[in-house]
């Protein structure tokens with residue numbers, strides 16, 4: 001979920017207005033419940049519940065967090081939460097880009113580790129929580145990324161929070177693309193660094209924003225932007241950062257293991273692996289697992305061992321998941337055909353959307369936003385899609401700016417062409433009925 005940093009998404013309520021009293025209205029969204037004028041910390045719960053049960057839930061917010069009873073594959077079973085129906089749906093919403101979450105070798109490796117180590121690591125990685133399987137994954141990952149060292153974290157979120165808060169101090173500058181993930185923003189806030197945002201993927205604006213800064217500076221971009229599906233203009237970003245003497249970090253949560261001839265990400269795609277100072281990624285997308293990593297120098301690893309508090313003070317990644325991720329990484333190295341299949345699927349689905357005139361903004365990747373740009377209408381469309389047999393999550397504020405609502409399609413190598421054809425047909429039919437396209 002990207003963090004909305006731009007001032008245009010801030011409402012009067014966020015800027016300090018009181019919580020509205022009359023709340024049974026569909027006009028409100030999360031932004032109306034950010035502040036309350038009461039001295040009681042819990043006073044906000046009453047109006048929030050009134051809004052939630054009175055209008056939000058039934059008008060479409062129930063669509064969030066609906067439980068699945070199957071793996072996140074191409075077809076899923078979902079427990080619909082409004083009428084409590086069991087639905088069988090085509091799934092275009094899960095990451096699982098290479099279809100590895102259910103690969104037999106991945107499952108077998110996780111099973112074996114479960115038998116060998118038990119359920120959890122039962123300790124912080126710097127105390128008793130490091131097992132041989134964690135070190136094996138770090139070693140394998142460092143070799144894969146052609147870096148001196150790699151460090152594993154329990155989640156991608158805690159990776160960014162730990163990394164930024166370990167490196168930056170009050171007074172240091174962090175210059176962020178305005179669409180970076182919430183974990184990057186939260187890490188910068190925790191570090192109490194000075195933050196500037198540059199216009200999404202605009203090198204000229206990065207240059208402008210860097211000009212007013214001195215001292216230690218870190219520029220942060222993503223490989224593929226999580227809500228937009230466009231690729232960082234990395235050559236220009238690297239050139240500008242280097243010229244200004246700033247360090248550059250890339251979060252390849254959505255591009256590691258899928259971009260580049262060998263899957264080393266957008267840095268490999270552009271031939272810039274040695275130019276970027278810090279490489280971050282997750283195991284929860286293309287590898288179908290959980291956890292995050294940082295790849296870079298041995299000195300960076302050494303320092304983070306002492307200062308990355310989200311890792312130092314948190315239990316290590318479960319050994320079963322760690323072993324499963326390690327097996328998934330072996331498959332990525334061995335089977336480039338999975339990436340090829342993914343890109344064939346992406347090209348096919350894109351061509352179906354393009355022929356129907358669907359607005360996918362600037363996306364060029366396996367993440368394809370279906371732009372609706374209407375924060376209320378999108379919830380009704382999502383319900384209609386679900387009834388027609390297609391699972392797509394509406395993405396609304398605060399995940400994206402207001403009036404930038406969209407569905408986010410995630411294409412996987414595990415989708416069959418027939419699934420994609422059927423899913424596109426449902427989507428296009430509903431978008432036509434709702435007059436989003438002609």
Ligand SMILES: Cc1ncc(COP(=O)(O)O)c(C=O)c1O
Nearest residue numbers: 001155156157181226253282284
């Ligand atoms: C760019 C980016 N970084 C970090 C994360 C957090 O990763 P995780 O969900 O594995 O904690 C995400 C999650 O969507 C992301 O998109």
